[in-house]
Every structure is written in C-alpha cells, then in structure tokens.
Amino acid sequence: MPTILAGEDAMQACLAAVRRAPRATALFCDxxxxxxPIVGHPADAVVPTRFKTLLRALVTRLGSVAFVTGRALDDGRRMVAVEGAAYVGTHGLQILTADGSSFTEPQAERYIDVVQRIAALAAEELADLDGVVLEDKRTVLAIHYRLAPDADRARHEIVARVVEPARAAGLAISTGHFVYEIRPPVPVTKGTATRRLLAGRDLVTAVFCGDDLTDVTGFEAVHRWAEADARRYACAVAAVTAETPPPVTEAADVQVAATEGMYEFLSRLLAAAGG
Ligand SMILES: [Mg+2]
Known part of the structure; x- marks a missing residue:
C-alpha cells in the first residue's frame, strides 16, 4: 500500500528546497x-524509537526542528525526548526554544494566576465526582469526564461548579470529546507559535507536519510566511486516516498515511538534508 497518498509533486519540490539549503530549513512537527500513533488513552501514546532516531538525525542536519503539541510542554518533551529541538505546548501557549529559553506566550502570561485559582476551585468542587480527571497544564486546565459513570450529570456539575465561575473570571472555555478546557482568552494557536519561531531567522524553507484541526493554523502560518518573500518555500504535510477532518487535507500540500507515511516522508527529508 502506498504511504504517500497525494501531493507527490509538492513533496518533490519540498525535498529539492531542503536539498538546496538544509541549514535554512525549519521543520515543525505535531x-x-x-x-x-493514536491509541485509546492519550497517556499510553508513545513516539516509536525509529521516529526518535530519525528526528535526532534531522535535528543535526536542519536549521531548526520544533515539536508543537496540545499537550503540556513538559509532557510533549517527555514523549519525544529529542535534544536540540524547540518544543511548543498547550497549542502555542508555552514555548521552549532550542537554546533552552522557556516562556509563556506574553499575552497569556497574566492569566496564569486566574487559571491556577480555577484549578484549585476545580480540585475542591469536583473531588466528589467519580471519573472526573483534572489535567493542570499551568496555562490551561483540562477537565476530562470520559470515565464518569453518568456523563450527563458530570457535565452538568462541571459546568455549574467550575465552567461558569471560570467564564465569570474572564477565561475562555473550549469543549471537546468529554473534555472542557479552561484557557486564557487570547488568540494563541500552533500557528502563532510557528510564526514566533520563524520570525527573525535566516530560513528559506518551512515544513509543518500535522494531523488535526489545530495543525491547520500551523499549515497556514508556514504558507503565509512563504508568501511574504519570493525566496521562501513552505510545505504542509498531513498525516491522514479515515477520520481526518476535511479542512486538514484541504489545507495540506502533501498527504501521507498516518503514521507510516510520515516516517517515509521524514526519511526522505533526512536524505535530502544529506543524512
Ligand atoms: Mg495531532
């Protein structure tokens, strides 16, 4: 079965750009x-060793490599465990650059105290609810209720006891599958973090690899960055399954099978970079 599903020409153009100037290439990777690979429980997900080996080699060859995740920064870093790379956590709110400087997106920084106040409130108010799990990502509080025996009741109580007070305190709320996320009300995304990491660098090629809606902001960020200067080249690579949301494939230049095709793509990238 082919692992490169669409965008062969775009991939070849990307590899040619990398070949011309590997040290002027930035790789961003969800x-x-x-x-x-996606598994039933996010805590069980791992980056396979062969990916880590490949990514370590890419760090030595490319201008920069950054891992960009919705997880807390430290969690993403623990999973990937590749030195010399930048890490972006909580969808752009936390950034650790390759040279080791770590910061919270400045516009979100002033909300940390209030997020932490809501985290303390949640720990107290939700303690009696079975199957409700709090994930404190410092700048973001996630409240998971997938394991609750009565999900409707859990959702009702979470909203009444924590979501409403959080909203009243000026925080933004986003919902997902059996999860509420309480976050600073600022327009920070994987895309804004990508732009921040590209800014002021002497780079000509940027590649963003992702699989979900939040990665589309990264795809758009590298495309806009390239449009701003005729010498620049950008490539968005989507890791695709049967469940991939259409906006992801629509915004991508190259589609690969998740995660086998991503391994294939990154291997070709390494070969183009002389590794
Ligand atoms: Mg993803």
Whole structure:
C-alpha cells in the first residue's frame, strides 16, 4: 500500500528546497497522530524509537526542528525526548526554544494566576465526582469526564461548579470529546507559535507536519510566511486516516498515511538534508 497518498509533486519540490539549503530549513512537527500513533488513552501514546532516531538525525542536519503539541510542554518533551529541538505546548501557549529559553506566550502570561485559582476551585468542587480527571497544564486546565459513570450529570456539575465561575473570571472555555478546557482568552494557536519561531531567522524553507484541526493554523502560518518573500518555500504535510477532518487535507500540500507515511516522508527529508 502506498504511504504517500497525494501531493507527490509538492513533496518533490519540498525535498529539492531542503536539498538546496538544509541549514535554512525549519521543520515543525505535531506529536499525537503525526509521529505517535493514536491509541485509546492519550497517556499510553508513545513516539516509536525509529521516529526518535530519525528526528535526532534531522535535528543535526536542519536549521531548526520544533515539536508543537496540545499537550503540556513538559509532557510533549517527555514523549519525544529529542535534544536540540524547540518544543511548543498547550497549542502555542508555552514555548521552549532550542537554546533552552522557556516562556509563556506574553499575552497569556497574566492569566496564569486566574487559571491556577480555577484549578484549585476545580480540585475542591469536583473531588466528589467519580471519573472526573483534572489535567493542570499551568496555562490551561483540562477537565476530562470520559470515565464518569453518568456523563450527563458530570457535565452538568462541571459546568455549574467550575465552567461558569471560570467564564465569570474572564477565561475562555473550549469543549471537546468529554473534555472542557479552561484557557486564557487570547488568540494563541500552533500557528502563532510557528510564526514566533520563524520570525527573525535566516530560513528559506518551512515544513509543518500535522494531523488535526489545530495543525491547520500551523499549515497556514508556514504558507503565509512563504508568501511574504519570493525566496521562501513552505510545505504542509498531513498525516491522514479515515477520520481526518476535511479542512486538514484541504489545507495540506502533501498527504501521507498516518503514521507510516510520515516516517517515509521524514526519511526522505533526512536524505535530502544529506543524512
Ligand atoms: Mg495531532
């Protein structure tokens, strides 16, 4: 079965750009679903060793490599465990550059105290609810209720006891599958973090690999960055399964099978970079 599903020409153009100037190439890479196969429980997800080996080699050859995740930064870093790379956590709110400087997106920084106040409230108010799991990502509080025996009741109580007070305190709320996320009300995305990491660098090629809706902001960020200068080249690579949301494939230049095709693509990238 082919692992490169669409965009062969775009891939060849990308590889040619990397071949011309590997040290002027930036690689941005999502973790879950892109280099770590999706599993039932996110805590069980791992980046396979062969991916880590490949990514370590890419770090030595390319201008920069960054891992960009919705997980807390430290969690993403623990999973990938590749030195010399930048890490972006909580969808752009936390950034650790390759030279080791770590910061919270400045516009979100001033909300940390209030997020932490809501985290303390949640720990107290939700303690009696079975199957409700809090994930404190410092700048973001995630409240998971997938394991609750009565999900409707859990959702009702979470909203009444924590989501409403969080909203009243000026925080933004996003919902997902059996999860509420309480976050600073600022327009920070994987795309804004990508732009921040590209800014002021002497780079000509940027590649963003991802698999989900939040990665589309990264795809758009590298495309816009390339449009701003005729010498620049950008490539968005989607790791695709039967469940991939259409906006992801529509925004991608290259589609590969998750995660086997991503391994193939990154191997070709390494070969183009002389590794
Ligand atoms: Mg993902």
């Amino acid at each position: 973790i879950d679903g892109t280099i770590a």
